[in-house]
Amino acid sequence: MHPIIFFSKMDFSQSNLFGYIEDLQELTIIERPVRRSLKTPEEIERLTVDEELSDIERAVYLLSSGQDIQGTSVVANLPVLMRQNPAETLRRVLPKIREVLHVAGVEMQLTAAVSFLTVLQEESVSIHTYSHSFLHIILQNLEHRDAGVSNAWLETLLAVIEALPKETLRHEILNPLVSKAQLSQTLQSRLVSCKIMGKLANKFEAHIIKREILPLVKSLCQDVEYEVRTCMCRQLEHIAQGIGTELTKTVVLPELVELARDEGSSVRLAAFETLVNLLDMFDADDRSQTVLPLVKSFCEKSFKADESILVSLSFHLGKLCNGLYGIFTPEQHLRFLEFYKKLSTLGLQQENGHNDNQLQLQTLEQEKKYISVRKNCAYNFPAMIVFVDPKNFHLELYSIFFCLCHDPEVPVRYTMAISFYEVAKLLNSGVYTIHKELVTLLQDESLEVLDALVGHLPEILELMTNGGENSGSESKLLSIPDLIPALTTAEQRAATSLKWRTHEKLLQKYACLPHIISSDQIYYRFLHRMLTIILTNNVLPVQKAAARTLCVYLRYNRKQEQRHEVIQKLIEQLGQGKSYWNRLRFLDTCEFIMELFSKSFFCKYFFLPVLELTHDPVANVR
Numbered sequence: 168m169h170p171i172i173f174f175s176k177m178d179f180s181q182s183n184l185f186g187y188i189e190d191l192q193e194l195t196i197i198e199r200p201v202r203r204s205l206k207t208p209e210e211i212e213r214l215t216v217d218e219e220l221s222d223i224e225r226a227v228y229l230l231s232s233g234q235d236i237q238g239t240s241v242v243a244n245l246p247v248l249m250r251q252n253p254a255e256t257l258r259r260v261l262p263k264i265r266e267v268l269h270v271a272g273v274e275m276q277l278t279a280a281v282s283f284l285t286v287l288q289e290e291s292v293s294i295h296t297y298s299h300s301f302l303h304i305i306l307q308n309l310e311h312r313d314a315g316v317s318n319a320w321l322e323t324l325l326a327v328i329e330a331l332p333k334e335t336l337r338h339e340i341l342n343p344l345v346s347k348a349q350l351s352q353t354l355q356s357r358l359v360s361c362k363i364m365g366k367l368a369n370k371f372e373a374h375i376i377k378r379e380i381l382p383l384v385k386s387l388c389q390d391v392e393y394e395v396r397t398c399m400c401r402q403l404e405h406i407a408q409g410i411g412t413e414l415t416k417t418v419v420l421p422e423l424v425e426l427a428r429d430e431g432s433s434v435r436l437a438a439f440e441t442l443v444n445l446l447d448m449f450d451a452d453d454r455s456q457t458v459l460p461l462v463k464s465f466c467e468k469s470f471k472a473d474e475s476i477l478v479s480l481s482f483h484l485g486k487l488c489n490g491l492y493g494i495f496t497p498e499q500h501l502r503f504l505e506f507y508k509k510l511s512t513l514g515l516q517q518e519n520g521h522n523d524n525q526l527q528l529q530t531l532e533q534e535k536k537y538i539s540v541r542k543n544c545a546y547n548f549p550a551m552i553v554f555v556d557p558k559n560f561h562l563e564l565y566s567i568f569f570c571l572c573h574d575p576e577v578p579v580r581y582t583m584a585i586s587f588y589e590v591a592k593l594l595n596s597g598v599y600t601i602h603k604e605l606v607t608l609l610q611d612e613s614l615e616v617l618d619a620l621v622g623h624l625p626e627i628l629e630l631m632t633n634g635g636e637n638s639g640s641e642s643k644l645l646s647i648p649d650l651i652p653a654l655t656t657a658e659q660r661a662a663t664s665l666k667w668r669t670h671e672k673l674l675q676k677y678a679c680l681p682h683i684i685s686s687d688q689i690y691y692r693f694l695h696r697m698l699t700i701i702l703t704n705n706v707l708p709v710q711k712a713a714a715r716t717l718c719v720y721l722r723y724n725r726k727q728e729q730r731h732e733v734i735q736k737l738i739e740q741l742g743q744g745k746s747y748w749n750r751l752r753f754l755d756t757c758e759f760i761m762e763l764f765s766k767s768f769f770c771k772y773f774f775l776p777v778l779e780l781t782h783d784p785v786a787n788v789r
Contacts, residue, residue, distance in 0.1 A: 365402030485550025
């Protein structure tokens with residue numbers, strides 16, 4: 168050490184000296200709270216437990232006399248106690264937990280709900296024993312004043328309902344539900360009742376549901392509170408599955424129609440989404456006479472007085488159009504297609520007026536909504552291709568496809584990149600029409616978009632070059648010149664970013680290129696780039712991905728002089744490189760060579776260089 172160097176860098180002038188003293192004072196201030204947080208001997212004494220106690224005795228003691236944090240720890244450890252000694256835990260620990268939960272805080276309540284669920288999932292006891300010992304505690308805490316606690320216990324109860332026998336469900340849950348769902352009960356109680364009924368619908372026969380559950384459902388659908396109507400409406404899908412097609416048509420559909428005209432926007436939204444999810448259960452008459460008029464009404468109102476439904480409508484539009492496809496007239500078909508086109512460009516042609524601050528805030532919220540709408544349109548694009556027929560893609564949808572791929576917002580382009588492979592598959596022989604958009608997305612400024620596209624890049628490129636009987640060799644050759652620069656640009660952008668996983672993924676997918684382009688193009692545009700990455704990149708997974716892809720390129724290269732040149736570079740620059748790191752990468756490359764080539768090939772070119780490394784001066788290499 169050379170202390171003189173350290174001191175020479177410090178300025179001991181008067182002004183700087185006062186600065187150092189102030190820094191030291193700040194450090195002492197930071198330390199003070201740490202000293203205060205230490206436990207006093209009295210506190211340590213209160214927290215100390217006799218080490219001779221068994222796990223059960225310790226749990227009972229801590230629940231009876233310990234602090235809240237110790238009781239919470241016991242509750243969290245309940246599944247372990249149940250595995251080790253279920254009989255004693257049920258006899259001694261569980262009654263104590265039941266007592267403590269009456270006055271417990273939020274943290275212990277949430278912990279108990281999770282522990283009870285874990286005990287059920289681990290099947291530490293029979294379901295009969297579980298319902299006898301745990302179910303009453305769950306039901307007692309179901310209407311806790313804290314909404315988070317109540318929801319936690321509800322999630323546990325809904326999981327328990329799946330496992331309970333019908334008789335227990337009827338006596339312990341269904342019968343008390345009649346009083347819990349009454350208007351005189353609290354809002355929280357009625358909301359809980361809605362969700363429980365949705366779960367019970369699949370546990371009983373249709374006639375029991377009709378007699379005992381449906382009257383409650385109708386009552387809750389007409390509740391005075393919009394939260395209850397919304398919650399019950401979202402459970403109608405589960406109830407419909409439990410009662411079958413006929414009762415759905417006569418009971419559920421009329422309720423949905425009424426809820427779709429509700430004064431509360433959240434109720435209308437729930438009704439719309441439930442209608443879409445139940446389309447398969449309605450016959451052609453119901454769809455044309457009841458569902459279609461409602462959907463048309465939703466579409467008309469969404470741009471006028473009810474923008475709250477716009478995001479949901481755009482998300483479900485693909486499912487909706489294909490679900491109602493058979494009943495559309497040509498005019499209605501065109502109207503829904505135009506509606507989709509309008510949604511796809513929503514917010515992109517807004518006038519830039521001079522707004523005050525309040526209006527600007529409103530515009531920001533509106534812009535977020537419009538971005539979500541366009542993102543949903545991108546998500547539904549494959550479904551809309553099916554709707555118009557792939558043969559009509561260029562005429563009907565290409566302009567929208569272009570707009571979505573060039574959308575100014577990343578989430579929209581990201582969604583298009585994810586669905587690009589589905590679009591390519593649907594277009595089949597017409598896939599060449601979207602080649603420019605592939606190049607655009609490969610060169611996108613956002614790496615998130617590139618990462619989404621790369622997932623199915625080999626399949627997309629194969630469709631681009633070989634897809635369809637009618638895409639002649641001429642169009643295939645024309646597609647290559649701008650594709651290769653796009654691929655190289657994408658790799659270079661990934662390489663210069665900090666997102667090495669995207670770079671690794673890209674290099675792995677580029678191993679498909681021998682099936683797409685010629686070996687000369689690979690040799691001059693990609694192969695040497697892989698070698699450069701192995702030699703210069705600092706991320707090991709990226710180097711390994713480049714090494715394997717290089718070996719694939721070598722495997723498909725049929726020109727001996729090019730092969731020998733690459734092999735020589737691998738041996739000289741990696742195997743005999745000055746850096747031990749490069750020599751280690753040479754050994755990684757040799758593993759890929761053995762995987763992809765024959766033993767004789769490896770022995771001919773790589774065996775002796777590998778043997779030389781057994782005398783390497785670096786132990787890691789040896």
